[in-house]
Amino acid sequence: MGTGPLLVFCAMMEEKMSEENRKEVEMLEAQIHGLQAEVVALKRQQQDNHMDIYFKGQMQDALSYMCGQKHVGGKEKVMSRLKEELEELEDDLKQQTQMNGIYLSSCTRKTLQSSDSKMVQQVCVSGHCSELVFQVEFQLSEAKEGQRSERTIIDLNVVMDATDLQNFSSFLSGVEESRDLLLFFRTLRTYADRFDDRCRTFQHFQEKYPSIVSLPGGCRSEVMTLNHPELPGCFLFVHWSVEVSREGGVAPKINLLTKIPERALQLFPSQAVGGAAEAFHSLLRILGPEAAIESVIRAVSLSKEA
Helix, strand or coil, X not given: CCHHHHHHHHHHHHHHHHHHHHHHHHHHHHXXXXXXXXXXXXXXXXXXXXXXXXXXXHHHHHHHHHCCCCCCCCHHHHHHHHHHHHHHHHHHHHHHHHHHCCEXXXXXXXXXXXXXXXXXXXXXXXXXXXCEEEEEEEEEEEEEECCEEEEEEEEEEEEECHHHCCCCHHHHHHHHHHCCHHHHHHHHHHHHHHHHHHHHHHHHHHHHCCCCEECCCCCCCCEEEECCCCCCCCEEEEEEEEEECCCCCEEEEEEEEEECCHHXXXXXXXXXXXXHHHXXXXXXXXXXXXXXXXXXXXXXXXXXXX
């Protein structure tokens, strides 16, 4: 075998190895770029999962000491200051919660878009107001122009238990359309207060007149039933709903319904049983809900339990 074919063979092998090395280098470079992108994504996710919290005063000194940045007078003193600061924050949070009646259980956010001039975040807030549980999701857009910054809600979705909030659904639709988050929380508090007023009233009358008043759906239902043991088949129903307009107006709506057997109606043809609802509405205007309902209960009890 001459040297010519051998040189050609060596050149071919060298070229093949160079091509394989090039492909391997390209594959390694792609993997490096992929890992770098993954690192950037993980850093962004970490920023999204931790809200920016700024401390000052004793809390800042305590955290600086715990992180080993500086010494401020001993571990015991630092821990004491830290405890005091935490207690102040807890008291402030408790006071704010008692004032607005809104209890938040979780709050998360995720950055959807980020640039020097604009940031869009997806925010999810869960909590409850009295017995009403809610979850609010919205996109918060923050646009920067010079030293000015403007925040707007560009999307809003409210999730609540529709089975207990039939009169609330129309209002929720309006809030989602207008993206008025403040109106939602303000109306939710008012609605919850009226909801609790009805519950307390029903429960009070059931405890005071146990043989007359019954709550088939529980104290949080809309219906209270009145029936005297000596008047079988005769029932009065107090239907108390809480109406909410699309504009956020909250008002109770109370009606008195009757269920009288046909035989009883025949025995007393001159009695205007059908006018009970109108008479009850007159009592409502004069006495208010609690006194009007108690007047009806006393009438049903035939003065034996009153």
